[in-house]
Every structure is written in C-alpha cells, then in structure tokens.
Amino acid sequence: MTNYLEVKNLSKSFDSFQLHNISFTLPKGYIMGLIGPNGSGKTTTIKLILNMLKRNGGEIKIMGLDNVADEQKAKAELGVVFDTNYFSDDWQVTQVEKSISVFYPNWKSERFAEMLRKFHIAPTKKVKELSKGMQMKLMLACAFSYDAKLLILDEPTSGLDPVSRDELLQILSEYIEDGEHSVLFSTHITGDLERAADYITYISYGELFFSGSKDEFVDMFRIVKGGTEELSADLKEKAVGVRTFSTGFEALVKTEDTVAFSSLSIEPATIDEIVVFTSKKGDDYE
Numbered sequence: 130m131t132n133y134l135e136v137k138n139l140s141k142s143f144d145s146f147q148l149h150n151i152s153f154t155l156p157k158g159y160i161m162g163l164i165g166p167n168g169s170g171k172t173t174t175i176k177l178i179l180n181m182l183k184r185n186g187g188e189i190k191i192m193g194l195d196n197v198a199d200e201q202k203a204k205a206e207l208g209v210v211f212d213t214n215y216f217s218d219d220w221q222v223t224q225v226e227k228s229i230s231v232f233y234p235n236w237k238s239e240r241f242a243e244m245l246r247k248f249h250i251a252p253t254k255k256v257k258e259l260s261k262g263m264q265m266k267l268m269l270a271c272a273f274s275y276d277a278k279l280l281i282l283d284e285p286t287s288g289l290d291p292v293s294r295d296e297l298l299q300i301l302s303e304y305i306e307d308g309e310h311s312v313l314f315s316t317h318i319t320g321d322l323e324r325a326a327d328y329i330t331y332i333s334y335g336e337l338f339f340s341g342s343k344d345e346f347v348d349m350f351r352i353v354k355g356g357t358e359e360l361s362a363d364l365k366e367k368a369v370g371v372r373t374f375s376t377g378f379e380a381l382v383k384t385e386d387t388v389a390f391s392s393l394s395i396e397p398a399t400i401d402e403i404v405v406f407t408s409k410k411g412d413d414y415e
C-alpha cells in the first residue's frame with residue numbers, strides 16, 4: 130500500500146509543551162481525522178508537516194518526499210486549508226486565481242472555473258465578501274485546480290453551520306473516491322469523523338494515544354453501565370474513566386476487560402465518549 134504521509138517519531142519542544150515521538154501513516158486513497166483535546170499538539174503536528182515549524186526530531190515524508198529536504202516538490206502535491214483563509218481580503222476571486230496559479234505549473238483554469246460554479250462562488254466577489262464556508266470552498270477550489278494529491282486541513286469545519294459542514298465532508302469524500310487522493314484533517318467534531326474518516330490519529334497532551342482504523346479505535350473500548358451499588362473496586366480499577374450520577378455510573382472499559390463485568394450493561398462506545406473519558410485521564414467527574 131502506498132503511503133501519502135508518513136510521520137515517524139516526530140518531536141517538538143516548546144518552553145511549556147512537548148510533542149513526543151508521534152508516528153502515523155496515511156495511505157493513499159483515505160481520510161484521516163486528527164483528534165485530541167485543546168492544546169494537545171494537533172496544529173503543531175500540522176505545522177511541522179508543512180515545515181512551518183522546525184522539528185526537534187523525527188522524520189516526515191509526503192508522498193515519499195522528505196518534507197524539509199524536498200520541500201518545494203512535496204508542497205506541489207499538497208493542498209492546505211486553515212480555518213482562516215490566507216488570501217488578501219481585498220482580492221477578487223479572479224485575483225486569487227492569478228496570484229495562486231503562478232506557483233503551480235499544472236494549474237487548470239477550466240477546473241477552477243468548474244469548482245467556482247459547483248461551489249456557487251461568483252468570480253467577481255472579493256474574499257472579504259465571502260462567508261467563512263465560501264472562503265473554505267475557495268481554498269479547496271484552488272487545491273483542486275492543481276490536483277493536490279494530499280489535502281491537509283486544520284479544523285476546517287469548526288466555524289461552519291451543519292449544512293456547510295455536511296457539504297464540506299461530502300466534498301472531501303468525493304475527492305478521495307478515485308483512490309488517488311488522501312486527506313488529513315484535524316477536528317473537535319467527532320461527528321465529522323463518524324461521517325468521513327477512515328483512520329484516526331488521536332494525540333493526547335503531546336503523546337500519541339492511538340493511530341489506526343476508525344473501526345479498530347471504536348472497538349477498543351466499551352461503555353459499562355450500572356447502578357451505584359454495582360460500581361465495584363475491581364471495575365473502578367479496570368475502568369479508563371468513570372462518570373457517576375445520583376442513580377448509577379457509566380465507565381469506559383477496554384473491550385478485553387469487559388468479560389469480568391458481563392452481568393452489567395455493556396454497550397459500544399462512541400468516539401466522543403472515548404475522547405472525553407480518556408482525556409479526563411481516569412478522574413471521576415460528574
């Protein structure tokens with residue numbers, strides 16, 4: 130299987146934050162969600178991939194190319210979408226095309242025009258006159274016009290209403306349909322992952338918690354529920370996290386540990402539950 134992105138033992142130190150030995154691979158033709166609580170290192174990881182920050186250790190390959198030594202070649206294959214647009218506010222959409230296309234020898238003007246039609250973006254509009262969702266689509270239209278093979282998006286859905294969010298996820302799903310493109314996107318909205326991601330990389334406070342298929346991730350844990358009196362010391366010990374209520378409890382437990390609790394209610398865990406329980410680091414809370 131060809132990998133479009135390979136991150137190996139990536140490390141970065143800031144004064145008050147360390148990203149430790151992060152490793153993951155994104156194969157060609159798939160979508161990966163990058164998740165983790167605030168301040169976990171998602172944006173730092175993306176900036177390191179884009180060589181916007183200098184790493185302290187590790188290796189990053191974009192379509193087999195070193196992201197630092199072969200930066201220009203690697204970037205020609207990349208499309209980047211941040212949650213704020215990087216065009217000049219006063220540019221008209223036509224000016225955006227003029228300014229961006231010069232960097233990409235394989236830029237297709239017909240494709241850009243087609244994407245503008247598809248996304249209902251008037252070429253005469255100024256960037257500042259476009260809504261956040263439209264600006265996002267404009268960044269995507271650019272990436273599609275030079276046929277970026279790998280799209281990297283930092284929280285692309287964060288400011289979007291549910292309709293625009295759904296539309297964006299649909300666009301990303303269509304983009305990888307031919308098996309020749311891949312997407313890495315960070316998000317706090319786990320519904321986005323349920324809807325669009327094939328793989329999940331979960332970074333928790335600078336450490337890699339998990340990287341692998343979404344199904345594998347969800348299958349690692351179960352939710353065990355019971356009445357107050359059923360919360361045994363053994364269960365507390367085995368649980369990754371416990372939430373107590375006046376009438377009972379819910380605990381996130383590793384799937385292999387649930388056999389001991391088969392008399393209780395055991396349900397599949399959602400991505401949200403896994404993230405919430407694991408990022409509480411096992412503390413009880415109500």
Ligand SMILES: Nc1ncnc2c1ncn2[C@@H]1O[C@H](COP(=O)(O)OP(=O)(O)OP(=O)(O)O)[C@@H](O)[C@H]1O
Nearest residue numbers: 143144145146165166167168169170171172173174
């Ligand atoms: N240039 C920098 N200098 C010093 N510290 C930084 C720098 N950039 C990020 N950090 C710190 O690194 C940590 C991780 O930040 P990062 O933005 O990567 O997290 P994140 O997972 O993307 O968070 P969020 O979900 O809130 O966007 C934070 O504690 C942040 O303050």
